[in-house]
Structures are given as structure tokens and as C-alpha cells.
Amino acid sequence: MALALGGPPVPFAGRKYPGSHEGEDLDCNCRPGEDAWWTQGAYFTCCPAHTPPACVPNQSCLAVRRVISVFVRNASRNKRSRRDPLTKEVDTLVQLVLQTYKLKKLVIKEDMLKIVNKKYKSRFHEILRRASFSTEVVFGIDLKEIDSVKPSYALVSKMDLPNNGRLSRGRGLPKTGLLMILLGMIFMKGNCASEEKTWEFLNKMRIFAGKRHFIFGEPRKLITQDFVKLKYLAYRQVPNSDPPSYEFLWGPRAHAETSKMKVLEFLAKINDTVPSALPSLYEEALRDEEERARATVPDRADPTAMASVVRAPVPGAAARPRPSEA
Incomplete structure (x- = not known):
């Protein structure tokens, strides 16, 4: 399996288009026939009678579009950026992270460095950052440093899905x-x-x-x-x-x-x-x-709770006779 990995997309400033740069419609609240404008890092929707300055920014549309774009860029079989020499290194690192996560072990920096091409070792932190971003977005796994002396990382899932997120035993990838x-x-x-x-x-x-x-x-x-x-x-x-x-x-x-x-x-x-x-x-x-x-703070004024405290049995109390019974 090969993943094409990368970081967040760069906004297409000043570009007008119905649909995304890959020919897909944006998931927004535009009515049919409306235009989508991407300008100065913000996404706008407008009716055909409006010009871009009259548009109203819709930040939720922007967020949805970027989620789609980032996911597609990070969860693809095809290498989208062959001119980027780090893509293959990031991909290889993600495979190591997933295998280590499956075995429920820590990821050791020394092990990661061993699989990175020696001519890119000076850019290891950038490779690690991109690999960490991809595993989080696509697989829901956080890479958290737990030891800076002998650098190692714990892999923490954002949810407690069965079998490390794979749902079923055996082969498969976290969902x-x-x-x-x-x-x-x-x-x-x-x-x-x-x-x-x-x-x-x-x-x-x-x-x-x-x-x-x-x-x-x-x-x-x-x-x-x-x-x-x-x-x-x-x-x-x-x-x-x-x-x-x-x-x-x-x-x-x-x-x-x-x-x-x-x-x-x-x-x-x-x-x-x-x-x-x-x-x-x-x-x-x-x-x-x-x-x-x-919801997590107990209600101290609850009389039922107070009564339960007052009536709680005291160890050994039953064995001690009352003064009138002595």
C-alpha cells in the first residue's frame, strides 16, 4: 500500500470556480448556479447578481472544503507530488508508525532515522511533522513525545475503537x-x-x-x-x-x-x-x-446525598451497646 502524503492545502487566492480545483463541487450552502470565490484566504458564496466584494464569508464552508482537500491529499494511493523528494520519506515513516501502533509499542526516533534516506536526514523534523499530520488526519492517531533524552513517541488513538481502530482482528488499517x-x-x-x-x-x-x-x-x-x-x-x-x-x-x-x-x-x-x-x-x-x-461536580445541596452521608453505617457501631442498654 502506498499513500500520497502532504500538508494542508494552500488557498487558491483570487481564483473563481464552481467546484474544487479537482473538478468536484464544494460542500457548501450555495444554491445551484451560484459561484464560489476563494480570495484572500477566505471562502465566499454569492448569488450571480453579486460581485466578490458584496459576498458574505462562510467560514464553515471553508472548513469543510479544507477537510475534504486535506483528506484527499493525505489518503490517496497515487503520488500527487512526485517533484517533492520528501513524499516518499513521509510515506515510509507513516508505514512504520502504523506497524508500531499495531504492535502496541513505542516509536523510537533512532528506528525512524534508520529508514530515512541519508541525504534527507537533515530534514527529519519536517518529515516527522508531515508524517504525524497524516497519521492524525487519516487514521486518528496522535504521535506524542514521551522521552526527550532517548527520543521516543507514544501512539494515542483519538477514540477507543476495538483492535486499535481496525474494528476486527487481523489485517486492516485504523478507521x-x-x-x-x-x-x-x-x-x-x-x-x-x-x-x-x-x-x-x-x-x-x-x-x-x-x-x-x-x-x-x-x-x-x-x-x-x-x-x-x-x-x-x-x-x-x-x-x-x-x-x-x-x-x-x-x-x-x-x-x-x-x-x-x-x-x-x-x-x-x-x-x-x-x-x-x-x-x-x-x-x-x-x-x-x-x-x-x-455534570461532573456533585450537588452539595442535594438533601438525598446529605442523608446518605448521615445514615452511612459506622464500622463497629453495631457492636457497641447504647448507654441505656449498658
């Missing part, structure tokens, strides 16, 4: 990255995403229902059965829909193992920005953090 992206997409869609919009989003990432993906296997089964059975996603019929239509939400296990803020931080990193750059999502994530904090 955590796709799950994180799906959770982010659902969050950006107002915490509920229709099945139709979800597959439109995945198709732009070159993930198609019924077509086996070299990392994720059969996507429809993975998303509508495996993730749902594990309670990371909820998949339900839209009430009163005729003909029946379906939608995705976060499942209870997703709420337990991650948070809106963590997912937003993941999306922000893909977008090479900070969570507060997406203000509406950031405010919602902050409210979610506050609610979680309140």
Missing part, C-alpha cells in the same frame, strides 16, 4: 480518522446530518457506498452498521419522512469518549487555524464544555 471527520461533519451540520448530505460529503473525499476503499473497506457497512453497533454514531429515520429518509447523529459512546471541543480542535488543526476562528462552533463547544463540567 478512527474517518470517524472523527464524520463527527466533525455532523457537528458542523447542526449536530444532525442527513444521510444524503453525509454521502455527498464522503463522495467528495472519494469514499463511495458499495465501492471498497483501500483504508476503510466497504464504507456503507462501516458507517451504517459497524459505527452504529459500537454506538459511536446514531442512524435513525427522519420522523414523518415519506418516502423514508435517514440521518446521522453522535452516538452515546462518541459523547463519552470525545467532546465537541476536541472534535473542533481536530478540524481546526486540519484547517491550520485555531478553534476560535470558527466562532459559532467554538461558542457551542464552550457551552458543551461548561455543561460537562457541571
Whole structure:
């Protein structure tokens, strides 16, 4: 297996196009016939009667487009940047990281240096940065340094999927990255995403229902059965829909193992920005953090809790007679 790896895409400043630079439509809220403008690092949507200065910036569209672009660049079998001499080195390093993760071992810097071409060793930190970015975006695995004396790294999954994210024993690659992206997409869609919009989003990432993906296997089964059975996603019929239509939400296990803020931080990193750059999502994530904090603090004014403390038995008390019984 070969992955074409790279960093975040560079904005196409001042370029007008309907759809992405690869001929695919952007996942935004534009109506049919509208134009998409990418200028000064921001994405705008506008009706045909507007000129670019009159457009209104849509940061969520920008975030979605970059997620798609970065994922496609980092999860491809084909080498997109043959002029970049580091692509092969990054690819090789990612393979080592995945193999080490499968064995549940630490990644040792010395071992990584051994597989990097000697003429690129001086650029090892850049290679490691790009490899780390790719493993996080595509596979949902963080590379965290735990020993700076004898440099070594722990591999930490963003979610607790079975078998190190592979779901089933044996061969396969971690699916955590796709799950994180799906959770982010659902969050950006107002915490509920229709099945139709979800597959439109995945198709732009070159993930198609019924077509086996070299990392994720059969996507429809993975998303509508495996993730749902594990309670990371909820998949339900839209009430009163005729003909029946379906939608995705976060499942209870997703709420337990991650948070809106963590997912937003993941999306922000893909977008090479900070969570507060997406203000509406950031405010919602902050409210979610506050609610979680309140839920973990015991209510000291709860009379039931106080009563349970007062009535708790004291060891040995039953053996001591009361003064009137002495």
C-alpha cells in the first residue's frame, strides 16, 4: 500500500470556480448556479447578481472544503507530488508508525532515522511533522513525545475503537480518522446530518457506498452498521419522512469518549487555524464544555446525598451497646 502524503492545502487566492480545483463541487450552502470565490484566504458564496466584494464569508464552508482537500491529499494511493523528494520519506515513516501502533509499542526516533534516506536526514523534523499530520488526519492517531533524552513517541488513538481502530482482528488499517471527520461533519451540520448530505460529503473525499476503499473497506457497512453497533454514531429515520429518509447523529459512546471541543480542535488543526476562528462552533463547544463540567461536580445541596452521608453505617457501631442498654 502506498499513500500520497502532504500538508494542508494552500488557498487558491483570487481564483473563481464552481467546484474544487479537482473538478468536484464544494460542500457548501450555495444554491445551484451560484459561484464560489476563494480570495484572500477566505471562502465566499454569492448569488450571480453579486460581485466578490458584496459576498458574505462562510467560514464553515471553508472548513469543510479544507477537510475534504486535506483528506484527499493525505489518503490517496497515487503520488500527487512526485517533484517533492520528501513524499516518499513521509510515506515510509507513516508505514512504520502504523506497524508500531499495531504492535502496541513505542516509536523510537533512532528506528525512524534508520529508514530515512541519508541525504534527507537533515530534514527529519519536517518529515516527522508531515508524517504525524497524516497519521492524525487519516487514521486518528496522535504521535506524542514521551522521552526527550532517548527520543521516543507514544501512539494515542483519538477514540477507543476495538483492535486499535481496525474494528476486527487481523489485517486492516485504523478507521478512527474517518470517524472523527464524520463527527466533525455532523457537528458542523447542526449536530444532525442527513444521510444524503453525509454521502455527498464522503463522495467528495472519494469514499463511495458499495465501492471498497483501500483504508476503510466497504464504507456503507462501516458507517451504517459497524459505527452504529459500537454506538459511536446514531442512524435513525427522519420522523414523518415519506418516502423514508435517514440521518446521522453522535452516538452515546462518541459523547463519552470525545467532546465537541476536541472534535473542533481536530478540524481546526486540519484547517491550520485555531478553534476560535470558527466562532459559532467554538461558542457551542464552550457551552458543551461548561455543561460537562457541571455534570461532573456533585450537588452539595442535594438533601438525598446529605442523608446518605448521615445514615452511612459506622464500622463497629453495631457492636457497641447504647448507654441505656449498658
